[in-house]
Amino acid sequence: MENRRSLPPTVTEEVTDDLARRTAAVDALLPQTQCGRCGYSACRPYAEAVAAGREDIDLCPPGGLYTLAALAELLGCEPPPAPGRGSLQVARVARVREADCIGCVRCLRACPVDAIVGAPGRMHTVLAQDCTGCELCLPVCPTACIVLEAAPTEPPAAVVRR
Ligand code: SF4
Numbered sequence: 705m706e707n708r709r710s711l712p713p714t715v716t717e718e719v720t721d722d723l724a725r726r727t728a729a730v731d732a733l734l735p736q737t738q739c740g741r742c743g744y745s746a747c748r749p750y751a752e753a754v755a756a757g758r759e760d761i762d763l764c765p766p767g768g769l770y771t772l773a774a775l776a777e778l779l780g781c782e783p784p785p786a787p788g789r790g791s792l793q794v795a796r797v798a799r800v801r802e803a804d805c806i807g808c809v810r811c812l813r814a815c816p817v818d819a820i821v822g823a824p825g826r827m828h829t830v831l832a833q834d835c836t837g838c839e840l841c842l843p844v845c846p847t848a849c850i851v852l853e854a855a856p857t858e859p860p861a862a863v864v865r866r
Pocket residue numbers: 734735736737738739740741742743744745746747748750763764765766767838
């Protein structure tokens with residue numbers, strides 16, 4: 705009996721492989737903060753939808769214009785001109801109002817890119833150059849002392865990874 709592995713791939717297998725490659729390539733360009741601000745539960749499901757052509761490429765606020773341009777180049781399409789939406793929102797970063805911080809470390813644990821420094825019982829600080837503005841730290845703060853403000857002009861390290 706002929707070994708199945710020696711058979712040429714079917715059209716279905718080739719399409720599946722191509723989609724898997726494109727999904728991996730899209731996912732590799734996303735910030736991987738898993739914040740859900742694109743409307744998907746994490747970066748990977750959003751990548752799958754984009755790669756399959758089911759979703760627009762401008763829904764990732766943490767990635768901002770940098771990720772938008774990278775996705776457009778990868779997929780050979782023009783970024784959609786929709787100011788104010790997703791990637792085209794004004795970039796923001798978190799800041800701790802230090803006087804109100806009780807040092808509970810919840811924000812530090814919630815931050816996916818290690819942009820918060822601090823120690824138990826001590827004031828915490830956000831490293832603006834590393835913050836993607838994913839907002840994951842905001843709901844965990846018991847004193848609501850984390851605010852968002854305009855970001856520096858350079859994109860954060862988690863976005864400029866490649
Ligand atoms: S908004 Fe961007 S960083 Fe957040 S889960 Fe979606 S793709 Fe990932």
